[in-house]
Amino acid sequence: MLKIEDLHVSYGPIEALHGISIELEAPEVISILGSNGAGKTTLLKTISGILTPTKGVITLDGVVLNGMEPSKIVKLGVVHVPEGRHIFPNLTVKDNLILGGYFGNATQNRENMEFVLHTFPVLKERLNMKAGMLSGGELQMLALGRGLMGNPKLLLLDEPSLGLAPIITSEIFKTVKKLTKEKGFGVLLVEQNARKALDISDRGYVLVNGRIELSGKSEELKENPEVQKLYLGGKNVKSGI
Amino acid sequence: MKKITPIILLIIALFIPVFLRERPSLIYYINLSMIYAISAQGLNLLMGIAGQISLGHAAFMAIGGYTSAILVMSFHLPFIIALIGGILVACAFGVIIGFPALRLKGFYLAIATLALGNVVTDIIKRLKITGGDYGLRNIPPPSLFGFELQNNLSQFYLVLGCLLLVIFVTRNFIKSKSGMALQAMRDSETGARAVGINISNYKLLAFIVASAFAGLGGVLYAHSVTYLHPTNFGLGFSIDLLAITIIGGIGTLWGVVLGSFLWVLVRNLMGTGLEVLTGVLFGVILILVVLFLPRGLSEIFFRISNRFKSKEVQEK
Amino acid sequence: MLNLVFRGLATGSIYSLTAMGIVLVLSTTNVMNFAQGDMGMFLAFIAFALIMRNFPYPIAIISVVVIGLILGTLLERGLMSKVRKTSHLGMIIVTLALTMILEGLAGYFFGTTPLLFPPLLKGPPIQFAGVILDRQDLVSLAISGIVVLILFIILYRTKIGIASRSLAEDEYGARLLGIPIKSIYTFIWAASFGLAGLAGVMVAPKLSLEPSFMIVIQLKAFIAAVLGGMSSVVGAVVGGLILGVLENFIAYYIPQIKDSFSLILVVVVLLLLPEGLFGRRQARRA
Numbered sequence: 001m002l003k004i005e006d007l008h009v010s011y012g013p014i015e016a017l018h019g020i021s022i023e024l025e026a027p028e029v030i031s032i033l034g035s036n037g038a039g040k041t042t043l044l045k046t047i048s049g050i051l052t053p054t055k056g057v058i059t060l061d062g063v064v065l066n067g068m069e070p071s072k073i074v075k076l077g078v079v080h081v082p083e084g085r086h087i088f089p090n091l092t093v094k095d096n097l098i099l100g101g102y103f104g105n106a107t108q109n110r111e112n113m114e115f116v117l118h119t120f121p122v123l124k125e126r127l128n129m130k131a132g133m134l135s136g137g138e139l140q141m142l143a144l145g146r147g148l149m150g151n152p153k154l155l156l157l158d159e160p161s162l163g164l165a166p167i168i169t170s171e172i173f174k175t176v177k178k179l180t181k182e183k184g185f186g187v188l189l190v191e192q193n194a195r196k197a198l199d200i201s202d203r204g205y206v207l208v209n210g211r212i213e214l215s216g217k218s219e220e221l222k223e224n225p226e227v228q229k230l231y232l233g234g235k236n237v238k239s240g241i
Numbered sequence: 242m243k244k245i246t247p248i249i250l251l252i253i254a255l256f257i258p259v260f261l262r263e264r265p266s267l268i269y270y271i272n273l274s275m276i277y278a279i280s281a282q283g284l285n286l287l288m289g290i291a292g293q294i295s296l297g298h299a300a301f302m303a304i305g306g307y308t309s310a311i312l313v314m315s316f317h318l319p320f321i322i323a324l325i326g327g328i329l330v331a332c333a334f335g336v337i338i339g340f341p342a343l344r345l346k347g348f349y350l351a352i353a354t355l356a357l358g359n360v361v362t363d364i365i366k367r368l369k370i371t372g373g374d375y376g377l378r379n380i381p382p383p384s385l386f387g388f389e390l391q392n393n394l395s396q397f398y399l400v401l402g403c404l405l406l407v408i409f410v411t412r413n414f415i416k417s418k419s420g421m422a423l424q425a426m427r428d429s430e431t432g433a434r435a436v437g438i439n440i441s442n443y444k445l446l447a448f449i450v451a452s453a454f455a456g457l458g459g460v461l462y463a464h465s466v467t468y469l470h471p472t473n474f475g476l477g478f479s480i481d482l483l484a485i486t487i488i489g490g491i492g493t494l495w496g497v498v499l500g501s502f503l504w505v506l507v508r509n510l511m512g513t514g515l516e517v518l519t520g521v522l523f524g525v526i527l528i529l530v531v532l533f534l535p536r537g538l539s540e541i542f543f544r545i546s547n548r549f550k551s552k553e554v555q556e557k
Numbered sequence: 558m559l560n561l562v563f564r565g566l567a568t569g570s571i572y573s574l575t576a577m578g579i580v581l582v583l584s585t586t587n588v589m590n591f592a593q594g595d596m597g598m599f600l601a602f603i604a605f606a607l608i609m610r611n612f613p614y615p616i617a618i619i620s621v622v623v624i625g626l627i628l629g630t631l632l633e634r635g636l637m638s639k640v641r642k643t644s645h646l647g648m649i650i651v652t653l654a655l656t657m658i659l660e661g662l663a664g665y666f667f668g669t670t671p672l673l674f675p676p677l678l679k680g681p682p683i684q685f686a687g688v689i690l691d692r693q694d695l696v697s698l699a700i701s702g703i704v705v706l707i708l709f710i711i712l713y714r715t716k717i718g719i720a721s722r723s724l725a726e727d728e729y730g731a732r733l734l735g736i737p738i739k740s741i742y743t744f745i746w747a748a749s750f751g752l753a754g755l756a757g758v759m760v761a762p763k764l765s766l767e768p769s770f771m772i773v774i775q776l777k778a779f780i781a782a783v784l785g786g787m788s789s790v791v792g793a794v795v796g797g798l799i800l801g802v803l804e805n806f807i808a809y810y811i812p813q814i815k816d817s818f819s820l821i822l823v824v825v826v827l828l829l830l831p832e833g834l835f836g837r838r839q840a841r842r843a
């Protein structure tokens with residue numbers, strides 16, 4: 001469904017991604033692992049049209065995405081839940097969700113809203129509160145819920161675990177996995193928390209300095225000594241889940 | 242080369258009146274331009290260096306001008322005392338207004354200065370000693386060491402001297418510790434705070450120096466135009482000063498001079514009946530500058546002088 | 558006493574109309590629009606020209622609002638969208654430049670001698686319960702009420718309104734949701750200049766029509782916006798009404814300070830209550 005070929009992206013004169021190729025077939029969860037500054041966010045921003053590549057092609061079901069306006073890409077079903085969440089703090093939870101469905105029609109949005117509130121019941125209780133009052137975990141749920149309002153075919157999640165307690169991270173990751181099965185969309189999951197990401201993903205790519213160093217099935221990556229050393233903190237550390 | 246240019250310019254400047262002996266009115270306009278430049282330099286310091294916006298700058302000119310005119314006319318003090326008095330009173334108001342106002346940021350400061358500027362002109366309108374709504378007329382020309390500077394020509398040298406002084410002070414201010422601190426603050430307030438720079442004191446200092454420049458400009462204005470009226474120092478004039486600063490080149494040393502000359506030129510190029518269009522033309526120029534010349538008209542000069550420099554390098 | 562209150566409300570409603578336009582732009586684009594008042598002035602002159610050519614009042618008002626919408630669209634598309642990329646201060650400077658241009662054009666085309674703008678509703682003042690109000694005052698009160706209601710519904714109940722409010726908070730976040738930012742900015746500027754036209758026509762009959770007649774109103778509108786906390790149109794309206802009533806009381810009981818009162822008030826409020834009279838706290842950044 002999503003096909004990225006030889007993607008190069010630069011900030012001014014400095015190239016951040018040096019020829020990346022990734023494929024994703026929904027319903028599939030793919031983790032992108034990498035340390036700080038590896039280029040994970042840059043990759044997602046390029047897919048959602050915030051950045052334009054200097055070289056390479058991104059296609060979604062055969063439609064070329066690069067060069068399109070972000071709003072067009074969203075309409076095609078690529079929804080980006082950004083690093084740091086970017087929730088609107090002075091808008092209510094409800095208004096945040098409504099904006100997630102900016103392009104949907106009324107019936108669609110009503111159904112989606114019901115679905116989101118059913119998936120994250122906390123949000124239902126907080127519906128008319130300002131989003132700025134929510135806790136970190138609730139904010140991430142709101143960010144996810146807002147993404148779901150956009151009827152995604154492909155969900156781009158940038159470090160959803162950032163700043164969250166391990167239990168909450170696990171809970172959110174489980175929900176993501178469940179949703180993928182239920183709704184049949186694809187997920188590109190960018191994470192520094194490699195273990196948890198690999199636990200729910202089908203396949204993974206390891207990004208180092210703007211290049212893909214490794215890729216493969218998640219179970220295989222978990223066993224890979226290199227990955228264990230760099231991202232899983234040694235062989236004997238047990239998974240938190 | 243770098244040292245010679247200003248000297249040549251200065252010599253040319255000194256001889257301008259000699260060339261224009263036959264056209265005293267032209268000299269009057271040159272004087273006026275320089276007076277605007279002096280006042281606008283304060284705003285330039287405030288905006289370009291300290292990053293603070295003021296919409297009440299003209300009020301400080303009014304304070305300087307009225308103070309000096311009253312000291313000369315009602316208290317019969319010599320001009321030089323009145324001039325210093327005008328500057329000091331403007332500074333005092335700078336402290337009074339700046340102290341609270343500088344706690345505000347961005348457009349809040351703009352509104353506060355706008356409001357306070359209006360308060361000043363309102364008060365001037367109500368007082369007796371200022372001539373109230375009638376204004377002050379027949380303000381005597383400046384006099385120095387017993388000589389009355391009756392004509393525009395003699396005033397030219399006084400105003401030029403003041404302008405050079407103001408530019409000199411600005412230059413040193415920019416390079417001083419306070420100037421550096423302010424520029425750091427303008428670029429990142431939190432950053433400056435983190436380094437432990439006491440922002441409010443430097444802001445206040447900039448505000449006082451800016452008030453002093455406006456006060457000086459006001460004094461010179463009062464005694465060369467010889468007529469003061471509170472409505473001349475309202476929001477409109479404050480915006481004009483702002484436009485002069487930005488068009489000339491915000492944060493540059495000589496930009497205000499360019500801006501002021503252009504302003505006076507535009508105003509007087511307009512034929513009779515078309516004066517109302519000055520604002521239109523100036524507004525359009527202002528927008529063009531915002532769009533294409535972020536460093537104002539000075540940028541054109543930079544570009545030209547850079548071209549010369551690169552030519553010199555090539556010839557070597 | 559009651560009379561003072563009602564007359565104050567009528568004056569205040571005039572401030573409110575301009576204040577709403579200012580807050581609408583400020584709360585979504587973070588631009589302090591100094592041209593709001595003068596745009597109203599310019600459009601009031603156009604309305605005046607239409608009325609002098611025997612166009613009926615409603616047609617003149619509607620035309621002026623439509624012209625405002627168009628001018629707002631042109632400003633955003635032609636200028637603001639470009640300046641936004643380079644500097645934020647630049648956008649504010651552009652609004653200042655607009656005041657120079659609009660006042661100059663009005664002076665050129667319509668002259669600087671004050672003109673009398675005919676009242677919207679002719680006839681003697683209306684009396685009830687000891688209150689005497691001009692018909693004009695009733696009109697401006699009613700229009701302000703209607704406008705604030707419409708704006709409230711748009712901003713809080715429609716997608717485009719909610720999206721407008723999100724822009725001021727987090728433009729990047731809005732972009733990721735696919736919100737068409739350019740159209741929203743256009744909508745905001747168009748709406749605020751449409752409002753300016755309405756405000757101009759409401760104020761003009763109360764004052765005399767001349768290029769500088771909106772400057773005072775604009776200043777008062779800023780003050781109203783500050784009182785209302787700068788971030789909500791409802792706050793702006795309430796701020797305007799409170800300012801109008803306070804001013805009327807001051808003018809009645811302490812006439813000596815009536816000119817400077819509101820100016821000093823705003824500085825005090827800015828210093829002591831920077832979030833406005835109602836102290837609406839901003840939620841923390843998520």
Ligand SMILES: Nc1ncnc2c1ncn2[C@@H]1O[C@H](COP(=O)(O)OP(=O)(O)OP(=O)(O)O)[C@@H](O)[C@H]1O
Pocket residue numbers: 011016034035036037038039040041042043083192
């Ligand atoms: N706006 C920018 N301008 C210039 N360089 C940038 C910009 N954003 C990111 N970079 C650079 O591009 C590279 C990749 O950054 P990116 O944000 O994609 O990393 P990341 O993998 O998401 O890191 P993190 O885990 O910290 O979020 C880094 O070297 C970074 O310094």
Ligand SMILES: [Mg+2]
Pocket residue numbers: 040041042083158
């Ligand atoms: Mg990142």
